[in-house]
Amino acid sequence: MIHITINGKVVQAKDGEMLLTVIRREQIDIPTLCHHEAVEPSGACRLCMVEITKPSWDGWCDYVTSCLYPAEDGLIVNTHAPKVNELRSSILDMFLARHPKSPEIRQLAAEYGVMKTQFEEVVDGDNCILCGICTRICDTMGFKAISMVGRGHGKEVAPPLNMAPAACVGCLSCAKNCPTNYIEYNMKNGGLTIWKKDFEMIACTECGATTITKEFAEYLSVNRDIPFDYFEKCDACHRKELAGTMGRIANWDREARS
Amino acid sequence: MTIKNVKDLNKIRKTSLATQKKHPKKVLVCCGTGCIANGALKIVDSVRDGLEKRNLKDVTVEILKETGCHGFCELGPLVIIEPQETFYTKVKPKHIEDILDKSFLDNEVIEPLLFTNPVDGSKITKYNDISFFKHQQRIALRNLGKISAHDMNEYIGVDGYQALAKVLFEMTPDEVIGEVTKSGLRGRGGGGFSAGRKWKICKDIKADKHYVICNGDEGDPGAFMDRSIMEGDPHGVLEGMMIAAYAIGAKEGYIYVRDEYPLAVKHLEKAILDCERTGLLGENILGSDFSFTIKIARGAGAFVCGESSALMKSVAGEVGEPRAKYVRSVVKGLYDEPTVLNNVETLVNVPTIIRKGADWYSSIGTKKSTGTQVFSLVGKVRNTGLIEVPMGITLREIIFDIGGGILDDRPFKAVQTGGPSGGCIPESMLDLPVDFDSLTEVGSMMGSGGLIVMDDKTCIVDIAKYFLEFLVEESCGKCTPCCEGLYQLLKIVERICAGKGVEADIEKMERLSENIMLGSLCGLGKSGPNPLMSTLKYFKDEYIAHIKDKKCPAGVCPELITYEILDNCTGCMACIPACGYDAIEGKKKEVHVITQDKCTKCGACYAVCNFDSILVS
Amino acid sequence: MNKRFIVKPELCTGCRSCELACSFTHAIDGVRSLTRINPIDGGFKDLWVPVTCLQCDDAACIKSCLVNALKRNPVTGAVELNHEVCVNCMACVAACPFGCAILDTQTNLIVKCDLCGGDPACAHFCPTKALVWELIKKAVKKTG
Ligand SMILES: Cc1cc2nc3c(=O)[nH]c(=O)nc-3n(C[C@H](O)[C@H](O)[C@H](O)COP(=O)(O)O)c2cc1C
Ligand code: SF4
Ligand code: SF4
Ligand code: SF4
Numbered sequence A: 001m002i003h004i005t006i007n008g009k010v011v012q013a014k015d016g017e018m019l020l021t022v023i024r025r026e027q028i029d030i031p032t033l034c035h036h037e038a039v040e041p042s043g044a045c046r047l048c049m050v051e052i053t054k055p056s057w058d059g060w061c062d063y064v065t066s067c068l069y070p071a072e073d074g075l076i077v078n079t080h081a082p083k084v085n086e087l088r089s090s091i092l093d094m095f096l097a098r099h100p101k102s103p104e105i106r107q108l109a110a111e112y113g114v115m116k117t118q119f120e121e122v123v124d125g126d127n128c129i130l131c132g133i134c135t136r137i138c139d140t141m142g143f144k145a146i147s148m149v150g151r152g153h154g155k156e157v158a159p160p161l162n163m164a165p166a167a168c169v170g171c172l173s174c175a176k177n178c179p180t181n182y183i184e185y186n187m188k189n190g191g192l193t194i195w196k197k198d199f200e201m202i203a204c205t206e207c208g209a210t211t212i213t214k215e216f217a218e219y220l221s222v223n224r225d226i227p228f229d230y231f232e233k234c235d236a237c238h239r240k241e242l243a244g245t246m247g248r249i250a251n252w253d254r255e256a257r258s
Numbered sequence B: 001m002t003i004k005n006v007k008d009l010n011k012i013r014k015t016s017l018a019t020q021k022k023h024p025k026k027v028l029v030c031c032g033t034g035c036i037a038n039g040a041l042k043i044v045d046s047v048r049d050g051l052e053k054r055n056l057k058d059v060t061v062e063i064l065k066e067t068g069c070h071g072f073c074e075l076g077p078l079v080i081i082e083p084q085e086t087f088y089t090k091v092k093p094k095h096i097e098d099i100l101d102k103s104f105l106d107n108e109v110i111e112p113l114l115f116t117n118p119v120d121g122s123k124i125t126k127y128n129d130i131s132f133f134k135h136q137q138r139i140a141l142r143n144l145g146k147i148s149a150h151d152m153n154e155y156i157g158v159d160g161y162q163a164l165a166k167v168l169f170e171m172t173p174d175e176v177i178g179e180v181t182k183s184g185l186r187g188r189g190g191g192g193f194s195a196g197r198k199w200k201i202c203k204d205i206k207a208d209k210h211y212v213i214c215n216g217d218e219g220d221p222g223a224f225m226d227r228s229i230m231e232g233d234p235h236g237v238l239e240g241m242m243i244a245a246y247a248i249g250a251k252e253g254y255i256y257v258r259d260e261y262p263l264a265v266k267h268l269e270k271a272i273l274d275c276e277r278t279g280l281l282g283e284n285i286l287g288s289d290f291s292f293t294i295k296i297a298r299g300a301g302a303f304v305c306g307e308s309s310a311l312m313k314s315v316a317g318e319v320g321e322p323r324a325k326y327v328r329s330v331v332k333g334l335y336d337e338p339t340v341l342n343n344v345e346t347l348v349n350v351p352t353i354i355r356k357g358a359d360w361y362s363s364i365g366t367k368k369s370t371g372t373q374v375f376s377l378v379g380k381v382r383n384t385g386l387i388e389v390p391m392g393i394t395l396r397e398i399i400f401d402i403g404g405g406i407l408d409d410r411p412f413k414a415v416q417t418g419g420p421s422g423g424c425i426p427e428s429m430l431d432l433p434v435d436f437d438s439l440t441e442v443g444s445m446m447g448s449g450g451l452i453v454m455d456d457k458t459c460i461v462d463i464a465k466y467f468l469e470f471l472v473e474e475s476c477g478k479c480t481p482c483c484e485g486l487y488q489l490l491k492i493v494e495r496i497c498a499g500k501g502v503e504a505d506i507e508k509m510e511r512l513s514e515n516i517m518l519g520s521l522c523g524l525g526k527s528g529p530n531p532l533m534s535t536l537k538y539f540k541d542e543y544i545a546h547i548k549d550k551k552c553p554a555g556v557c558p559e560l561i562t563y564e565i566l567d568n569c570t571g572c573m574a575c576i577p578a579c580g581y582d583a584i585e586g587k588k589k590e591v592h593v594i595t596q597d598k599c600t601k602c603g604a605c606y607a608v609c610n611f612d613s614i615l616v617s
Numbered sequence C: 001m002n003k004r005f006i007v008k009p010e011l012c013t014g015c016r017s018c019e020l021a022c023s024f025t026h027a028i029d030g031v032r033s034l035t036r037i038n039p040i041d042g043g044f045k046d047l048w049v050p051v052t053c054l055q056c057d058d059a060a061c062i063k064s065c066l067v068n069a070l071k072r073n074p075v076t077g078a079v080e081l082n083h084e085v086c087v088n089c090m091a092c093v094a095a096c097p098f099g100c101a102i103l104d105t106q107t108n109l110i111v112k113c114d115l116c117g118g119d120p121a122c123a124h125f126c127p128t129k130a131l132v133w134e135l136i137k138k139a140v141k142k143t144g
């Protein structure tokens, strides 16, 4: 255990744990757009920047992305230094100019006092903020079905060659974790379409309810050693089944006793 | 043959020197990319044919040298006759017969092919009498234009691999690091970090593997020194890498070469193959314990791939995007192992430093920036090209002595140094000694050594716009301040150029620039606002003129200028067909008029008018 | 912790106090969470089975999670789900053969029994002691 000072308060931290984790544990609110606990930090949005210093630095301070900066003993962190605040609103302003139509961005910007952008709005801008959460999640899960393509303003998230990606299993993790809900998917009639790829959902053999795609279940069954028949019933019917089994046993007990 | 030990190496050196001596008369044809583009390979063929005709076929190898770039590409193809040092420019195949008969077999000089001094029109015969070469001191470029680029024996003949032999058998790794540190050699890739210190940090880290990478990505627009070195002296680069590898304990090395440099790749591949075949690369080099291999990695074609973390990701086969890191790549670099990344020019200096000693090297240049620096001098100067000068030389000496002054004797306005991360330096600072620290102090950078000279016809706002356009195009798009911030800066500058700027824009640009520099992830964004900031600092008036008076003083920004025909128009009618937009009307021998709403400010009329009758304002 | 969670269906009256206890205990910002325990009709007269996670030894949910959001708490033995890490892929929901990893549609979070970190609220609130959190020794004696 080490000690760091955040906004004047001395707090405990694990050596090497990221500053953002400590800051959030202390219930201090700083915005982030590219952070997700499931994946390696990337340092793309730059909103989580904080001011750091140490007594030995002679009054000199540094500005670092807290999502990536490991806590060190004796570090003094200011999460809302004037320069940091200014940077944050400037970045949110840039986001707002780039994605003027995104409700999520507008709300976040408004929370930090940016109601209207001082920059030139990008008229045909889409809502993808290039945070890379989707691609990093997909990589972490081991599918690597989508990636960032191109650079600068023309950069976008796409499957290879912009065709239905063979590696995608339709788990929807990309879409569900996109901070701006940019990734579209369509679920109907027991099927699912995402990234232009069509999937069949497994229907519960009892009630017909659907939970995951057949492709995902097959992947888990093969790679994670889970019997495929586990996937054939939905959670509610599984619970009923368990109640039935336990009920029979309890009933024997009851009959045996009476 | 194989080179098993130092004895073998010295044997080759002797034979190589002897063969060179046997035929002191030589024809050197520059075969750098610039001269090849101008037809140098045809010259080589013609020389070869000519020698055959004269029954000299057997000694062609000794006579004809396909050398690396001299740096004077605009005058190519270049041919030099040795030992007289006669320097011929813009040579065509049809000249070869003459050159061989008169200049090579005899001692005559062919006047029309000589270099014309742009200052006074006189002809200069000898290579080293030309002011462009006279003021240079060549260490990194020592072999360029002197030896056949693809011949290992020639490299060995000019003391090649002697430094390697010296470190392997006379120095410990720590002594090598000590010597390089003492020489004061600083990285030539932009950052200017001490090479010796970098090696020391890397060596001291315990790890399974260490790597050496040579950065040949060279993305700065207009810079081509690394390309010329890799093409013209590939063995120099390899030897530098081997010494670095020995010093830090690396067994594997990579050269990351920009994808647009096929000739560099070809020459490096040949050099690596020659080394592998002779045993200069591989196991137990020269019979020592040192083993080392080098592979070439092709660049991914983006400017940002030259940045260390992006480069290492690219070498490892991932997307070349910078990685945010608070652990430096010397500690955790390629495949997360300690890695030394050095620029081509940095590494090519190393063998000479080892051979001649740290004290010799540090006696050149200034105290904190030792040695020489290669610049690519371009823009509105008379002599443009690649030059190598001692650190601490003034900008004035570079531009006026070596560069021969400003084209057409126009007034000097500014010089841009350091490419897209650098800045513009005004006339008042022409006497600034050029070194790492003085350039940084005035808000510019050494960068990779680009020098763009501008005259009074260059609009400074337009220059800032050019660099911003480049950066917006090249930003990898990963982090917001760089990708979006630079884009917004460009939008503001574009507005100013279009005459739609407002006074508040200046402050807005300054604040935005600060946030971009503070918030960006990698060096591209962190230094991206430099070109803008430095022009704002030294040429604020010009911005104000664009914003308040809606005028472009240099007459460049189309929306802010008008073309008018003055009364001294002779009515020659030359401009009427030149205008592609039917904007000019007039009868023969009468003063013509430009219809302003038709004029697109293309400047075609200005270019054709022989009587200075067109006024741009 | 040498305690274990025991369910005794024969004592369950289907009063659903456990559901309430679970739901309130796991509330986030005052919003009730979906209960992780459900008394379900056991198929016989007056027989209710409180169904909840069995904290399996070779848990299918842990195996199915590709981002390691599910981990066993070495102290309580419970399989715990970290919401910060979970990416809502539904693998565990589909994989659990007992249907005990579930989607809370109100909050859009996947939830499962975590034994309340070592002090199960349902056991406290069960009026008939159909749910008990007892020392393993005792349990061994009883069953053995
Ligand atoms: C955006 C960007 C582009 C760069 N491009 C190059 C390059 O093309 N060549 C190069 O040698 N260094 C380049 N650098 C610098 C490298 O990151 C690195 O500092 C250098 O190669 C280290 O070598 P040195 O110490 O010998 O200079 C670039 C840096 C940044 C931030
Ligand atoms: S699609 Fe969504 S999650 Fe993916 S990079 Fe864009 S904003 Fe981020
Ligand atoms: S500063 Fe620019 S080039 Fe560097 S990581 Fe950020 S977006 Fe990419
Ligand atoms: S959620 Fe299901 S699979 Fe996981 S431990 Fe509980 S009962 Fe077992």
Ligand code: SF4
Residues within 6 Å of the ligand: C064, C065, C066, C067, C068, C069, C070, C081, C085, C086, C087, C088, C089, C090, C091, C092, C093, C110
């Ligand atoms: S839904 Fe969450 S906890 Fe369940 S498998 Fe997916 S990521 Fe893991």
Ligand code: FES
Residues within 6 Å of the ligand: A031, A032, A033, A034, A035, A042, A043, A044, A045, A046, A047, A048, A049, A065, A066, A067, A068
């Ligand atoms: S959370 Fe986006 S940079 Fe740290």
